[in-house]
Amino acid sequence: MLNETIPSWCFSLPFLTFVDLSDNLFTGHISAISSHSLQYLDLCRNKLQGNVPKSMFNLVNLTELCLSSKWSGSLYFSLFSKLQNLKALSLSGFNSLLLASETNVSYQFTNLLSLQLLQVDLTNISKILWKFPKLQTLVLSENKLEGNVPKWIHDIHSLERLKLSQNQLSSIGQFPWYQLKYLDLSFNLLTDDNISFICNATSLQxxxxxxxxxxxxxxxxxxxxxxxxxxxxxxxxFHGTLPSTFSRDLISLNLNGNQLEGHLPRSLSNCKDLIDLNLGNNQIEDTFPNWLQSLPYLEILVLQSNKLYGPIVSLKTKDMFPHLLIFDISSNHFSGQLPKVYIKSFQAMKSVVGVQTSFYYIKSSYVFITKEIEIEYHESMTATMKGLRTNFEKIPEFLVSIDLSSNRFEGEIPDDFGELHRLIGLNLSHNNLNGPVPHSLGNLSNLESLDLSSNMVTGKIPDELTNLISLEVLNLSSNHLEGTIPRGKQFDTFSNDSYEENMGVCGFPLSIQCNNNVPQQQYPSSEAEDKFGFGWKPVAIGYACGMVFGIGLGCCVFLNWKTSMACDHLWRQKN
Known part of the structure; x- marks a missing residue:
């Protein structure tokens, strides 16, 4: 949190070789630099302003340089070529970085291994005349690059890491980077129909x-x-079926949000190091892949919004999904009982952890450090949390959740959920579940979201649920619950929406007051009734139709009787 301007003495010590003032709140200009022995200078992620001092380009011993702020004034990128010993250069926040040289001459960055330009106005990037004979890492993210990947990037045959994410590129073009290990082209407009050319890079990780x-x-x-x-x-x-086999070294596979179909490839069970498997929002049609339960390190399993069907059957092995933290199979066609055997075996969800003071992320993340330029790479996902669809660019380890909603599960809710102490989200909504709400759910002290709506759950709301001091979202609507709503702690913060369409419940926050005589239980319609049984609407329609038919028939009988009586009276008068 150091602030104000950087003291001039920091750049004037004659034998100084290493300066790292990054990640502070320094403001103002950088003074002239006379420490010509400097080899390492990191001023990134501050609030510096003004121009880069010309004296910086006299630091002939400099090997690593990081500058980021809202710099003003123009700066020719070719000036950095004077630093012949420079191996790592990271620049961001330059409003006017001039890429073309003053003399239109090609400049050599002879020893540069890593170049990172973030949020820089890269105009005329396709016309530059740079030469990078040894460059291994190139990061040009968030620069509004358009069209094809520039030719000068194709000419860097030494590249091992290439990151061009968050631009507006429409085509990769030729692919000469045979030594490439890391490729990130995410968040662009790429439409190349066939990406088989990427296979030319046989070392891709x-x-x-x-x-x-x-x-x-x-x-x-x-x-x-x-x-x-x-x-x-x-x-x-992407469409068609999934590849039949995958690399045995696979740690993460995310194919969410495509148009893939067919069966799940059983070869995934051979990927023993797999941590993240996300195949949600496709058109895969298969039964539940119980053969995945043997994967020892699997932490994320997302199969939501596919065409998966049938009951979830366990192979009953000794350790099933021991490290699983996120289990999302919502919006499919699963049926039968909830997978109680799996719920009991989720060991990683049971361990009690304290409140974390900082974020720790799912361990499938990577950090590449190449001459002090860090390339962070984390697993990402989209999940429904607290009733909202949320994008997670990084998946924190405390994000422990189960989503079994929008299926055809039936039977009672197992007490075993109450042993999953790390859960922060539990969604069982839109199924055919019945029976009471388990008292054991009151043990989930970390739970922030609980959704049991649109089922056929009966009985009273357990008082133990008031122990859920972290609960922010509660949805018990469209069930057959009755009795008094518990009071205290988080329960005093929930609105009517949490309990609507439960005609048997009463008390705050509802307008229905409780008394010694419990209100007569009235069962509202539910989605389950609409799908699989007769709710009150069909009965009411039948009753109304019966009344109309009965009244009409009665009127006809009455009119016929009056006509008959009148005719009989006239006949008697004539005779």
Whole structure:
């Protein structure tokens, strides 16, 4: 939290070789630099202003330089080529970084290994005349780059890590980076129909093509890349079936939000290091992949919004999903009882942890450090939390949740949920569950969201639920609950919406007051009744139709009787 201007003595000590003042609140200008022995200078992530001092380009011993702020004034990028020993350069926040040289001469960055330009106005980037004979890492994210990947990037055959995310690129073009290990082209407008050319890079470890417009099938050669550890292709338009086999070194596979169909490949059970499997929002049609329960490190399993069906059957092995933290199979066609055997085996959800003072993320994240330029790479996902669809660019380890909603599960809610002490989200809504709300749910002290709505749950709301001091969202609507709503703690903060369409409940916050005589239980309609039984609406319609028919028939009988009596009276008068 250091602030104000950086003292001039910091740059004037004659034997100083290392200066790191990054991640502070320094403001103002940088004074002239006379410490010519400097080899390392990191001023990134401050609030510096003004121009870069010309004396900086006299630091001939400098090997690593990081500058980021809202710099004013123009700066020719070619000036950095004077620093012949420079191996790592990171710049961000330059409003006017001039890429073309003053003399239109090609400049060599002879020893540069890592270059990072973030949020820089990269105008005319396709016309530059730079030469990077040794460059291994190139990061040009968040720069509004358009069209094809520039030719000068294609000419860097030494690249091992390339990150061009969050731009407006429409085509990759040729693919000459055979040594590439890390490729991130996410959040662009790429439409190349066939991405098989990526397989030319036989050493790929991480591939992120998420949030683009790719339309073809996923090439088998990519899934089989021998060193592949992370394959992120969500939010595209990939179609067809999933590859039949995957690299055994796979740690993360995210194909969410495509148009994939067919069966789940059983070969995924051979990926023993798999931590994250996200196949949600596709059109996969299969039964539950119980063969995944043998994966020892699996922490995230998302299969939501597919065409999966049938009961969830356990293979009854000794350790089933021991490290699972996120289990989302919502919006499918699963039926039968809730998977009680699995719920009892979720050991990682049971361990009690204290309140975390900082975020720890799912361990499938990577950090590449190449000459002090860090490339962070974390697993991401989209989940329904507290009733809202939420995007997580990083998945914190405390995000422990189960979502079994919008299926056809039936039977009672198992008490075993009460043993999953790390749960912060539990969603069982829109099923055919019946029986009481388990008292054991009151043990979930970390629970922030509980949704049991649109079922056929009966009985009273357990007083133990008032122990849920972290609860922010509660939805018990559209059930058959009755009795007094518990008071105290978080329960005093919930609105009528949490209890609507439970005609048997009373008390705050509802307008229905409780008395010694419990209100007569009235069962409202529920989604389950609409789907599988007769609710009050069909009965009311039948009753109304019967009344209309009965009244009409009565009128006809009465009119016929009066006509008959009149005719009889006239006949008697004539005779």
């Amino acid at each position: 991480i591939v992120n093509l998420s949030h683009n417009k790719f339309k073809d099938t996923i090439p088998q050669c990519l899934a089989n890349s021998p060193d592949l550890q992370d394959l992120d292709l969500p939010m595209n338009k």
